[in-house]
Amino acid sequence: MKRVGVIGGGQLARMMALAARPMGLDVHFLDPSQTPCAGDVAPGICAGYDDVKALAELEGWAEAITFEFENVPAASVEHLSSRLPAYPPAKALATAQDRLNEKNMFVELGIEVPEFAAINSLEDLQAAVERVGLPAVLKTRTEGYDGKGQAVLRSTDDLEPAWQRLGSVPLILEGFVNYNREISIIGARARDGSMAFYPVSENTHRDGILHLAICRDNDPMQAKAEAYLGKIAEQLDYVGVLTLELFQVGEHLLANEIAPRVHNSGHWTIEGAETSQFENHLRAVLDLPLGSTDAVGHSAMVNFIGCVPSREAVLSIPGAHLHDYEKEARVGRKVGHVTLRAGSAEALNERIRAAEQLLD
């Protein structure tokens, strides 16, 4: 098996294609953009994700299909998976596409979660706020990412405007979590059910967008995070790379959300792990042996949001590995990242600070 069709042609597909090539794998992607990010590294089909003719073309070429993001229509995936290996499974996509289903799954599996409530009316919202308290976050159940489709409720005065803005679709209210830190755990699950877990990533956001992800090898929360991710992956009959975002509160880990795909908080694995998340995702989807997820040195990733700093400045940081997605600069857009690798935690922190000084 050599030919992998990827639905979506953004930077995740781009990095997947770059991981595929050395293994002798061909990637074609499908994306509606005229200038897709992955277009520099692999051939693409320009069409919508629900374009039946385009999906048939991709299916005709590919020996396996995967996705770089979770908002692929479940119907497309169902159709494809009846004809060739298509992973992650439709069930995982459907669950991740709906925050309420996702939270209910966490609860079913005995995984701690922040307070939440389904919101279908302003009355629901008022009742839920009484129970959950304020501040709280009102979110659309489907779609929305990087802080989009959300409203933070700080006082009861915020309820009606937020409902007016978001209430045309089903919503979920999530209790505000006064967390100590945000972490994510990324793992790959093979077709035979075996799993490999990366060290947890400690994540910092700025303006709702991931800013910094630090690989925390031998973290005290590693075992609990792995147990959670393992349960979820099994529940979903998962194949490929799966990400779970978590809030740590004291010794508790509260599940925030899953991403049924490679994840921004795992970009450090390209240099900072024995096998990158992109390579392991492909290995899993193609039924190849999973690679080691061991950390390689100390590493972290700093996102470039809006624009990429000068190449010269980034590359002058020791242990810097530049990833320029070659996207047009635009406020709030993820256009690149740098992985920093070092021999010690202290040296790594210095390099993170040096990279942060290059940001606006």
Place this chain on the structure above:
Amino acid sequence: MKRVGVIGGGQLARMMALAARPMGLDVHFLDPSQTPCAGDVAPGICAGYDDVKALAELEGWAEAITFEFENVPAASVEHLSSRLPAYPPAKALATAQDRLNEKNMFVELGIEVPEFAAINSLEDLQAAVERVGLPAVLKTRTEGYDGKGQAVLRSTDDLEPAWQRLGSVPLILEGFVNYNREISIIGARARDGSMAFYPVSENTHRDGILHLAICRDNDPMQAKAEAYLGKIAEQLDYVGVLTLELFQVGEHLLANEIAPRVHNSGHWTIEGAETSQFENHLRAVLDLPLGSTDAVGHSAMVNFIGCVPSREAVLSIPGAHLHDYEKEARVGRKVGHVTLRAGSAEALNERIRAAEQLLD
């Protein structure tokens, strides 16, 4: 500067293009093959290396030019370098293209070399063999690689047939070196003259073709090898990655040859060094800061000659990183390699043995 023209479209250009992409660099290459190895990862111009029109096209597109091999006509390089940055310099190519000039440079710089003699007639050969002794190796002064264009002379009966076979071009006789081991040192030299040296590589050949290259961090011969390479690079006003192959005899290092380019014995740097030789070559050529050449763990490379073993078998070796050049299988052809990385020398040796078991 973003656009790099590469003369040659083999696996070295392919790996250079794969290193270029994440840094946001575009590579176009020039190669006479209809199905160049680099064609999977970058656009190419199909033409001979001395095709004036094609070179003008590449020059018109590129902001800098480099080469993946040393047999580019010096005239092409001279012409290009008068118009845009073109590295390594013509002087380095010209020296590397002629084994006699190369050896004379070593001698001039006080670098030890095996016995050698210029051979322009059968009489020269007879006289040289008397001085140098047998066995000895007769080689064409120009071209020839991986053991091609060579004859091993074991008795005086071998002289005339070897002369008949090779003597239509200028030759060099090299004394046979009863070496303890073969090593190579690879370094990158920036436009400002600063250099970064990789740990030496310990190399084993099979049938005249590199089989195994092991990164030897903190090798006792590192300082001497660096001193040699530094002198050569300075002498040649070098910019880019430069390789020196050496024979070790006791505590002596004898220079065998230089390669004014990235080198097969440095392929382990993709995973086994902080910055790969491909990335550092591009950084040097484009006047970007050189990256760290520090070793990352213990690593080695095993070449795949003739054909690539099954993907599944290679990837089942822990710490294995497959590089399939996607070339047609052919006896004696370099079609791929695997880098093996491990946490200890012992584990690395086990992984090398596992990889060797996959070879025919």
